Amino acid sequence: MTSWPLSLSLLRVYPKKLGSAAAGWAAGRTLPGGLREAVLGRFVRAYGLDMAEAERPLADYPSLQALFTRRLKPGLRPQAPEAPGCVNSPVDGLLIASGRIQAGRAIQAKGLPYGIGELLKHDPGAARFEGGHYLTLYLSPRDYHRIHVPIRGLVTAVGRVEGELWPVNDASTTHVPRLYERNRRATWVALGAGPDEGLEVAAVAVGATHVGGVIIDGRWLSGRTLPRDGSLPVDLLPCAPGDDLGTFQFGSTVVLLIGGPGAARWEPALTAGPVRVGQRLGLFR
Structure with missing residues (x-):
């Protein structure tokens, strides 16, 4: 230390x-x-x-x-046209890390791996993301802080994991081991449908110091209350790119996990740099 x-x-x-x-x-x-x-x-x-x-x-x-938590003027963030395996950015932010999920691990920063099973604490089948991809999207205080659906599909689960509230910035990602699996977070999981059939995507909204509030949109709760530390099944509610997924109260990070039988032929369109809601992150090669 x-x-x-x-x-x-x-x-x-x-x-x-x-x-x-x-x-x-x-x-x-x-x-x-x-x-x-x-x-x-x-x-x-x-x-x-x-x-x-x-x-x-x-x-x-x-x-x-x-x-x-302001909304933007209508039409300012059009979704990239749908294509086979298309996954669009759920947020405005900065893509700071990406790669293959190997041995159940993703990389937070050089020399600092973390576990996908621990990140998706209440999901007993996290191994199905093995061999897939992770993309880490950081939101600064200036960014738009609503989170949007990245794929066309069917929502299967939402959850919340109680945890610590370390900051999520350069200093923390390079020094605090297992930062994303330690911090408070909310999860949203969907199976791909239509052009995204064969994919499964999990969006993990990670809280931080002074950013404890991560709100999952009420549409996915169907009148239920998200548990303090647990998960809720969702009855295959349809979702489309750009739909409301949730909101950060202040800013933090979204980790996208891309798995499913089609993940082996999914390829990222970029591996680092600024992104905007609706921008294509990748598709089937």
Whole structure:
């Protein structure tokens, strides 16, 4: 632990869950109308949010949380045309890691593997992703923070895993072992259908310090409450690229797992760099 950056060493003793709960409470407080542009404007300028893309003007957002979970103007993120095996980006962000899942492992950063079975804690069949692909998408504070469905298919399960709340940034990914399987997270799993038949995709939304809130869209819950630490079956509800999947309250990371019998012939269209919702991440070769 002596090689850790000072910021991470201090976080070992910081009450991360309590601090995150307090930050979430503060972000959700309604601001007086006359203060919204001044207070929220500081956040916009500090992180470089592009408000020209936002669905509503700045003064219409009642709280920092409402601004952070803003929708975009309709039509700004068109989905890439469907093609055999197409998987589209579920978020705006940065593709920071990708590769094959081998021996049940994915790579967080150089020299730091993590287990797919542990990442999908409540899924007893995680071995079916063996030989498939993982893609890790990081969201910065400036990014749009809604998560969208990446494939055409049938949703089979959603879940939540209680865990720690380490930050998810360069320092953490390169120093904190098994970061994604340690942190609080929500999971969404679907079988591919139509052009995506033969694939199975899991989207794992990983929380972080001051980013404990990961909300799965109510459509997939069918009136049920997502357990604190457990999973719910979903009765093969149809999904299409671009549908609402969930929302981050503040930012973090989505790990996409691509498995199923068609995964062996699935090929990524890119392995690193910026991505936007609806951008094609890969397809059958």
